[in-house]
Amino acid sequence: MLNTDKNIQITLPIHQTSETIKKNERFQIDDFKKMIRSMGLKITDQRLLIMQCLHDGDKKSGDRHVTAQELYEKVSVKDSSVGFATVYRFLRDLAAHELVTEVRMGGQASRYELTPKEHHDHLTCTKCGKICEFENQKIEDLQAEVARHYGFQLTGHVLELFGICPNCQKS
Amino acid sequence: MLNTDKNIQITLPIHQTSETIKKNERFQIDDFKKMIRSMGLKITDQRLLIMQCLHDGDKKSGDRHVTAQELYEKVSVKDSSVGFATVYRFLRDLAAHELVTEVRMGGQASRYELTPKEHHDHLTCTKCGKICEFENQKIEDLQAEVARHYGFQLTGHVLELFGICPNCQKS
DNA sequence: CTTGCAATTGATAATCACTATCAGTATCAA
DNA sequence: TTGATACTGATAGTGATTATCAATTGCAAG
Numbered sequence: 001m002l003n004t005d006k007n008i009q010i011t012l013p014i015h016q017t018s019e020t021i022k023k024n025e026r027f028q029i030d031d032f033k034k035m036i037r038s039m040g041l042k043i044t045d046q047r048l049l050i051m052q053c054l055h056d057g058d059k060k061s062g063d064r065h066v067t068a069q070e071l072y073e074k075v076s077v078k079d080s081s082v083g084f085a086t087v088y089r090f091l092r093d094l095a096a097h098e099l100v101t102e103v104r105m106g107g108q109a110s111r112y113e114l115t116p117k118e119h120h121d122h123l124t125c126t127k128c129g130k131i132c133e134f135e136n137q138k139i140e141d142l143q144a145e146v147a148r149h150y151g152f153q154l155t156g157h158v159l160e161l162f163g164i165c166p167n168c169q170k171s
Numbered sequence: 172m173l174n175t176d177k178n179i180q181i182t183l184p185i186h187q188t189s190e191t192i193k194k195n196e197r198f199q200i201d202d203f204k205k206m207i208r209s210m211g212l213k214i215t216d217q218r219l220l221i222m223q224c225l226h227d228g229d230k231k232s233g234d235r236h237v238t239a240q241e242l243y244e245k246v247s248v249k250d251s252s253v254g255f256a257t258v259y260r261f262l263r264d265l266a267a268h269e270l271v272t273e274v275r276m277g278g279q280a281s282r283y284e285l286t287p288k289e290h291h292d293h294l295t296c297t298k299c300g301k302i303c304e305f306e307n308q309k310i311e312d313l314q315a316e317v318a319r320h321y322g323f324q325l326t327g328h329v330l331e332l333f334g335i336c337p338n339c340q341k342s
Numbered sequence: 343c344t345t346g347c348a349a350t351t352g353a354t355a356a357t358c359a360c361t362a363t364c365a366g367t368a369t370c371a372a
Numbered sequence: 373t374t375g376a377t378a379c380t381g382a383t384a385g386t387g388a389t390t391a392t393c394a395a396t397t398g399c400a401a402g
Contacts, residue, residue, distance in 0.1 A: 047379095067359090068359080084381090085380075109358085139317075146305050151336070151340075158331045161314055161327075162325070162328060163326050218350095253352085254351065255352090280388060
């Protein structure tokens with residue numbers, strides 16, 4: 001059986017004080033509820049938990065881009081009764097409403113992240129894997145122009161620059 | 172049984188004169204053989220046929236970006252004994268050696284094209300999978316500027332625009 | 343040319359990511 | 373509280389791609 005709203009904090013790491021937890025989590029949960037409602041969906045414990053896991057991301061690696069499977073596993077740790085169909089379904093809904101951003105790269109499964117408030121692209125070092133996020137309005141404008149030229153209604157883009165970072169250029 | 176090297180031109184469109192065919196095809200075949208050898212693979216009739224079909228592309232739509240299935244069907248028309256495993260396998264080898272470029276996007280199957288000499292980016296329809304190629308020097312310049320700004324030595328990039336094509340906007 | 347053997351092939355089964363189905367369950371407006 | 377309706381989890385199904393393996397073939401060495 002799932003936790004109800006008022007005791008969802010028991011799924012959080014033990015070392016945090018319950019004070020901190022309540023304050024932080026309460027804020028996020030309300031936020032999540034708004035997002036779910038904005039899609040015209042009902043609020044369920046499963047969906048809140050999925051959003052929480054999406055939001056937390058992979059704390060170890062610091063990577064917010066998660067596959068559906070990985071997300072399902074994260075969710076399972078906190079509540080093993082949640083089925084993966086629910087995770088996939090909800091992720092699809094979130095992506096359709098652009099509340100999460102889907103990135104699919106050759107061969108691999110799709111990766112998802114909560115759509116960041118400010119858009120950014122990536123500049124990745126091919127040696128050390130370091131990622132710089134950047135934002136360039138001129139490039140965005142030109143992209144829109146290109147799409148318009150071909151009569152496309154632009155819905156998204158992937159811009160990844162690859163290079164050698166300053167550090168790796170030395171060695 | 173597969174055609175041998177010396178009569179492979181029988182698979183070409185009938186309306187071309189055999190003179191034209193021999194000249195054009197001879198050139199391409201030698202070219203293809205070089206590419207296959209450069210990967211350290213053996214030259215087989217199947218592989219030559221696959222490359223030929225890849226090169227010819229979809230003459231009707233003018234789209235060179237083909238899925239593995241579509242390519243398999245093209246190949247099958249010319250020689251129905253070629254298995255689809257062979258097509259997939261060879262396509263994977265070609266992609267690994269960057270002789271073909273793979274474009275994969277949300278939900279749909281991968282599309283492949285012989286890696287073009289001149290660089291271009293893609294504008295992909297998320298509904299039907301149609302791909303438009305474009306080239307925009309201003310965007311390239313801005314990318315270089317961004318990289319310079321972060322002290323990166325730029326080595327490559329991926330720019331994929333996603334949207335709804337004019338056709339799919341109607342329905 | 344033969345020949346030998348490793349590379350290649352095609353058929354098939356398996357896998358992988360994802361989706362549809364459906365009976366049971368939970369949400370929430372009234 | 374309640375009932376229509378949305379949601380859920382289990383399961384089976386799909387479509388693209390990959391692994392397996394016995395039979396075949398390319399090609400280099402003789």
